Structures are given as C-alpha cells and as structure tokens.
Amino acid sequence: MADRLTVGVAARLSRYLQVLTQAKKMGKDRISSQEISDYTNINATQIRRDLSAFGKFGKRGVGYNIDSLLGEIRKILRTQGQHNIALVGAGRLGQAIASSSIFAEHGINIAAVFDTDESKVGSTVGNVQVSEYAQLPDIIRDKNIIVGVLAVPAPSAQAATSDLVRAGVKILFNYSEALLDVPSDVQVHTSNPAVELLYALYFHLT
C-alpha cells in the first residue's frame, strides 16, 4: 500500500473517474470493464488489472457498482476535497471555461478570475467576479491556490505565467499555443487540439 502510483496508472484512473461520473449522470448503476473500454479505448483487461491492484471492487458476471467504484478511485487518487483554482483571462475562452460544469463536477472550484482589461474587472464570469490583475499575487496567496488556468492570447501567456508562479502556483493549464518557461517544480499542461489532430489524421490516413 501507499506506494506512489505510476504516471500511467494515475492518468488512467482519472479517466475512469470521468466515465463513471458521466455514466452516473446518465442514470446507470453499474458498468462493466468492457463498457469503460468502449468509452476510453483502454483495453478492458488493463482496466480490470488497474482496479484489482487496489481491491476486489467488481462482481463477477455483473460488473462494477458505479457509486462504490467512484468512491474507491477518489480514495486512491486522494481527490475527495474541494480544490480552488485561478483563471487568468476573461475573454471568450475564459468565459467558456468559467461557465462550464466540467470543473465543478469533479469538485474543482474556480475561486478567482483575473483580466488585465480594466473594462472587464467587476463583471461576472461563471459565478465569479473578475478581479483586478494587480491583485493576483495577494488573492492567490490568500486563497492558497496552486493551480492556474491560462486563457490569454499567446503573447501574454509568459507574463501571466511568471506572475502566477511568483505567487505560488505549481500547476498550470495552458490554452495558448505559446511555450512557457517555468521552474522545474512547476508542471505545465498544454492543451493543443491541433497537435492531437495531426496525430489522429496520421492514423486515419494510413
């Protein structure tokens, strides 16, 4: 017990979490490894193997109970609490992110939104009022935020990154195409649909 998960296992477990959350919303009570496989393209044997490393969560001939499996995976990933994150950029993308339920569903709370555009300060995106960009360091520190989401144009991305990192942020989600320079203890996750597409096209074309 208590060994650190490998990167691969942790990544897969969080995908199972997503599938289970959605399946539950669709009114399902239980699910088989084959069904999870259909939605994730992860081999069904791999799924059973990942889960059985932590306990016997399923029933043979029946499948997995969704509620109890959700609880078990959350325990393994230690994601049971609420997490506060900060969003930089209240433009179209920032508004789309703030209004989405994609974070809220997993207990992730957008606790602060910043924009350098004064005309946006005070307006509401999602359920949060946009704060002055100058207040970023204080608010990030006060609320103990370690996750930042960058929804700013590429030319502003590095400046926002440096400000967030200086204030204590350790995990960044970059929705611009810019490359970000960060200290080695900060993780950057860049979401680039174009990159995924190039790679998807390769397999479609060959």
Add this chain to the structure above:
Amino acid sequence: MADRLTVGVAARLSRYLQVLTQAKKMGKDRISSQEISDYTNINATQIRRDLSAFGKFGKRGVGYNIDSLLGEIRKILRTQGQHNIALVGAGRLGQAIASSSIFAEHGINIAAVFDTDESKVGSTVGNVQVSEYAQLPDIIRDKNIIVGVLAVPAPSAQAATSDLVRAGVKILFNYSEALLDVPSDVQVHTSNPAVELLYALYFHLT
C-alpha cells in the same frame, strides 16, 4: 521504411512539431534535444531516438535545424497539405476556437461552422459564416470533411455527433463532458481539463 508508426511515436512526433513551430516563431534557428525535452517533459534520449529512426537530422555539438526538422517530421506524419474541418457550436467556446490561430498554424482550416440557433446563422466567427444546421450533411459531404469539432453543451453532443458521423466524419474532438457513442471506425478525442487536473494534483500532493 513505410511501416506504420506506433501510437506513442506518432503522438510524440506531433508534439515535437508543435514545439518547433513555436520555437521558430520565437526567432530560433536551431534547437537541441534537451530544449525540446524541457518543453515537452519527454526524455531527451527518447527524442533523439525517435528522430534517428528516420534519419540523421541533427548535427553533433550543434543540435537540430528547426526548419529542416519541421520538414522531416511533416513528411513522416504526412501532414503537409491543408485539412478542412467543421465546427459545431458558435457559442463562446466555438467562437474562441474559431478565432484561435492554433489550428491555422498547422495547416488546419475551419471550413464550416454550424449552429442550431437561427439567430447565429449568417454571423461570422473567425473568418467563417455560420451555416444553417440543416445544411450540415450537404456541406460536410461537398467539402469532404472528415474531422468535426464539438463545441456544444453536453445535452446536444450526442445528437450532433450522430449527424456528423452520418455525414461521413471519422474524427471527432469533443469539448463537452458527455460520453459519445460512435461506430468503431470513428475516433473520439475528448478534451477534459478536469481529468488532467485530478491527475496532476495527485502528483503534486504525494
């Protein structure tokens, strides 16, 4: 030669493509495997290994010429042409996607945008006029589009998916949290920042 790339290699090569494209925009001429590693968190030896499987693209003591490496990787991934894609949903997220240069930079062209909201039809997002949703099958077929991007709310996602698939789309990018049912010859790529975040937090907390 001419063997199909493994999934892992193709995914990594497209990430190198992204880094090279950005580094070039920043005015750089050449880059080392270590620099690519810093931006991608892919081990530098792995990068050299991936590249040297296709030829000797680098210069010892110097690194890789960005322009020529870009050309080589594009040749390997066969992504030199223009690709037409369709976007469904002209809301905030759809507008953000259509205005971003993230696709255009890699030769991917948003050739059509659809929305079921009649009041949006005819308006311009990015550089494209929003078309009637009813025209989706005809336009997709006429323009030979095989890639669809879903920027619609979760409850509409399955219906839009079915319409796109019926019209011939084979690759889908899903920006909603919904699970999509598709035939086995259609690939779904779901982008879920919350899932990535849960997994990033695990490694931060342990």
Add this chain to the structure above:
DNA sequence: TAGATTGTTAATCGATTAACAATC
C-alpha cells in the same frame, strides 16, 4: 583544441494482451 550534443547500445521497467478459471 575544448565543449557540446548527437546517434546508438544495452539494460530495465511498465504496458499491453490473450486466455481462462472462478464465481456471481
């Protein structure tokens, strides 16, 4: 030349898969 960085080897480790007995 001296320093830097590639290309490549060799060794290890984790991921993937098929197969099937156990059992609900």
Add this chain to the structure above:
DNA sequence: TAGATTGTTAATCGATTAACAATC
C-alpha cells in the same frame, strides 16, 4: 442452470533511461 464478467496469470512488446563513443 446458463450466461456473463471479474480477477489473475503468463507471455510479449514498446517505452524509458543511463552511458558513452562519435563528431561537429
């Protein structure tokens, strides 16, 4: 009971890494 699906084994394959000679 009959059918379905888990839990687990065993075998294979690809990814990862350190190390270093080659060479720019």
